Amino acid sequence: MPRKLAKELLAGLSRRDFMRASAGATLAALEAGAPRPVWPAAGSKIEPRADTLILLWMAGGMAQTETFDPKEYTAFETGLESKAVLSTFPAIDTKVDSIRISQGLERIASVMDRATLIRTYQAGDLGFILHSRHQYHWHTGYAPPLSVAAPHLGAVIARSLGPRKPDVPAFLDIGQNLEIGAESDPLKAFHTAGFLGAEHGPFLVPDPLEAAASVRPPAGMSQERFRGRYERYRKLIEASPMMKHGSGFHRESLLRAQENAHRLLSSPAAKAFDLSLEPKESFDSYNTGRFGLSCLLARRLTEAGARFIEVTTEYIPFRHWDTHENGHTRALAMKREIDAPVAQLVLDLEERGLLDRTLIVLASEFGRDMMVEGRPDKRVRDQVSQQPEVMTEMKHYGMHRHFTEAGSVLLIGGGVKKGFLYGRTADERPCKVIDRPVRIEDLHATMYHALGIPPDLAYEVEKRPFHVTRDGKGRPITDVFA
């Protein structure tokens, strides 16, 4: 990039740079090789509709036919033919006449008049089902292996917009433990800011009930001692002969980072992390388990000024939405876990006047089906223990296979249409997308668009542009915006 152009771009970014500087990164970071933005060639300014994005992650592959895209219901009975079953729950009405969703999501149905429902998300065709690789693809827009380390969506947002409030980390990740056994490393591989630099990486809160501890002194240390330690630290630094000579630039960067950390750890905003401060009634209304409480934490952090929050049902192989058997029973349990808190989150944000400026996105790496693994026209190796042709036990009843042809995405708030249905899938198996497919780059472009980030924004890495949607080709689904 010509230097003159770079200068102009940077001049145009001065306010954001200021915000980033105040949040810990420094202008010196630019010199230190931090990636610079390369604005799109044809980019016009996008007016942001939302300030905050909350991603509600249905980890493990949420069966769309058991949640937001119900098909014909067949009750379980011994001897039932597998191929005859499309949904194991009946459909229910929602607040919106044209939209019916699956039984067990009554609370979400009651707020459907605030939502846009996309039924035609088509997952990446990666030739093999590996949840963590599909999740990597969903969260970065790129499929590994890659020649540069791709940033997580949250890191792109953190880098592009900076924190909303300097005391609240711009990228918060709630509910995912990264040490989950066999797929720990693949998870870690995309829970990063990649080449954008660690400054923009996730602030990890694996357990919402222990969130307060992540912004508190370490276990066993009182606030008083923690403050005293930092005060003496400052005195010690000031007493250092290095303050007189030696490297000012590095010293100051490090001290600023410490300052930011301690400000964050002792700021009033840190109270947002503490669920024990939530009134009991409200706490209980979210408390369906870890995911529910994570939604509550997300609400508190949104109020405090968060920029991007991912809340996950948590990916653990064969658990949660990863229903390899006993799918009906397990989908029921998962719906119990998500229904109330998702609806409550919507209502609470609305009541606080925040919903219009907060985009909530509920999504999963792919859908599920009882018969088809992969796509109807491009099957992949079946990784699910045998689905019998005829069901003899309840555990055979459910959506056990990984279906990448269609999945559902729910969008709420942040300037999207209210009570709107986008895209259609077939009513007969294979329940393919028959109208308006949505790919990951377009979904990303839509989320970015809501936040005012153009889909062909690129960051420079190794002198080449890395686009925030694949090759800059994502197109926002403008239809979903009001």
Place this chain on the structure above:
Amino acid sequence: MLLSPACLLLPLVATAADLDFARQVHPLLLARCGSCHSGAFAQAGLRLTTRADMLAGGVSGPAIVAGSSERSLLIARVTGARQPRMPFNAEPLADAEVAILRRWIDAGAPVTEARPARRSTRPLALRAPKVNAGPDRVLDALVTRYLGSAIAPPVADALFARRLYLDLWGLLPTPEQLDEFERDRRPHKRTRLAGSLLADADKYASHWITFWNDHLRNDEGVVYHGERKSITQWLLGALRENLPYDRFVRALLNPEGPAAPDGFLIGVNWRGDVSASQIPPMQAAQNSAQVFLGVNLKCNACHDSFISHWKLKDAYGLASFFADKDMEMYRCDVATGEIATPSFLFPELNGSSVVATPAERRAEAARLFTMRENGRLPRTFVNRVWKTLFGRGLIEPADDLDAPAWNEDLLDWLASDFVGHAYDVKHLLLRIMSTRTYQMPAAGEPFKPGEPFRFRGPLPRRLGAEQFADAVGSITGEWRLIVPRQSGEARHAREWQLKSTALTRALGRPIRDQVTTERLAQPTTLEAIELANGQTLAEILSRGARRMRGEITPAPVAIFDSGVASAAKVIGDVPLRDARRLWLLIEDVDSYDPRRVVAGWANAMLEGQGGEMVRLRDLVPEPRPERGAIHFRGDRKPAEALLGAVPSAIEIDLGAADFTCLHFAAGVDQQSLASDINPRIRFFVFTEEPDRRRLIPPAGEPPVRAASWPKDPSSLVSRLYRHALARDPSPLERGVALEFLAAGRTEGLDDLLWALFSSPEFQYIQ
């Protein structure tokens, strides 16, 4: 193969017609026509992948006539003016799409001109600049000439020693080592110290392996359900024996034999389809070119580069050396029909030998990379070493050797000296470290963006995550442990030997999916938070402070340790002698789903002197048992406590009874044996209260012998400063440090350690 194209690079420039082939036209044709009209078996012989393809056309003639969309068959077909309409049996192109094609053709079908960075004017072979000085003086003479003035006086002994120990061993010098060095009055004592540190093969290898792990993407135990192979053992051996660099590179490019480092060529693979630009031979080409030759082939692994002079065929030419046979070229994941044969990046070096079999291909690549005429190999390496020791390369970025060096003579002289000494890496290090240039005071101020770089001395360098952890370990005595899978003793570990933690990731230890040739030194808020309240460091400091104050007794050793157990029952008949209490522990090792593991102790019985048996499940639970009675300590019923979730701990008061043996059949509950749980757990029996963090205590010496810390606070502060910062505290600092310790409590020391380790002076090599 393919289907997840990720052409990361698209040109930023527009053509005269404001339409860009690579950005607008090519992707459109690729998306709508590419499935039939590309590759070796293109329909009707027509490929639509390049301008030339379209001009050449297929069986119906040229697809385009440059300058006239009216006369172009492509337009006639997509509009349906000529049947059959294309795309065949698919949705027609939108008007806007047709308009793009028309505009492009009418503008003369321009193809974006790449704006390649210029190829280096430096000849490939090394030059040997003439300098009027002995070999020991050349570097300093060149730097003096460059600076236009004398080199600044060297830093003091202690600061020099801190640099040297951290640069060669990755460890801080201990106060004793500093004393010894300062007392040394022999001539050339600095060079001597460098020599003696280099001579410790283990410590040297334990530090420099991190450099190579980053460059070669080697990470212990990180797999993505696709092929990946560790080269740690080979790497360690190569560093220990100081394998000459040319042989080192040859072994990586042409691994032969069972102990060879074939993991480098295997690359990092995930199960499933991958982009053509990321198949293993292409990864090998990209990484070997980047690491060894300072050539970035990432763009042109997918298409001709827009930012350099490298072409798609250059990447495939190199990749073909690492493939089993000649490769078909893919442009942006679409087959081109062209076949690439092995060809080196610098064709002037290409030999005439037959390169057919996989073994011949790799052998030829190894030869080409390391032949004497290829000055790029040593230049790239000496530049990386320079960058490591000075914080900035002679050439920046160090991955682009086409860029100019701030001192070409210095680069070439150093590279020639390296080659002249048989690619001896330790010689290279010693050569640099013996100079006054290496011993200059650190030049701290950053250069302003946009201003050309001027060398004024080494830049302060941030400690790497491993250096930081090891430095903390050497002061506090807290090291991570390598625990054997069978029962036995644990060993102390240097940080690099184990997987990353939240702390080391925050401090910049990379995820080694990509080549990392530079870790960002910029401190971040997230990292400062991790230092301020992260559990990893907090535990190290709290234990470390206790250890330094002599409050930690050696952890007790289990009287029974099952080793890692999975499905099989573990039968134990454990003799007891004078045991007053028992602890039965079950720990998870790395089960696939630890939360679902249920395990326990079946038929657990205590045998008395006379052979009488007491079943543990019959004992009475008692939170605070009276003296002298046998009790289960705790609130739960023994039957529940004996079988349950993992980890678990049971404590039994044996009272005054004299038991001789504990019998049990420990194991995993049937329901936990499912493959998606895959339990891996470990059973322990202790007769003393176990240290949960040290169930398997380490044997042998830690990497740095634990110091004995003075009880007197002032002396302790002196020693601490000397070890951490290689200097004495100023009176002012001593005063503040003593404030930390004033209450005489362990936590004061804990806090002082934190303050020192969080200080810029500790975290930088000045």
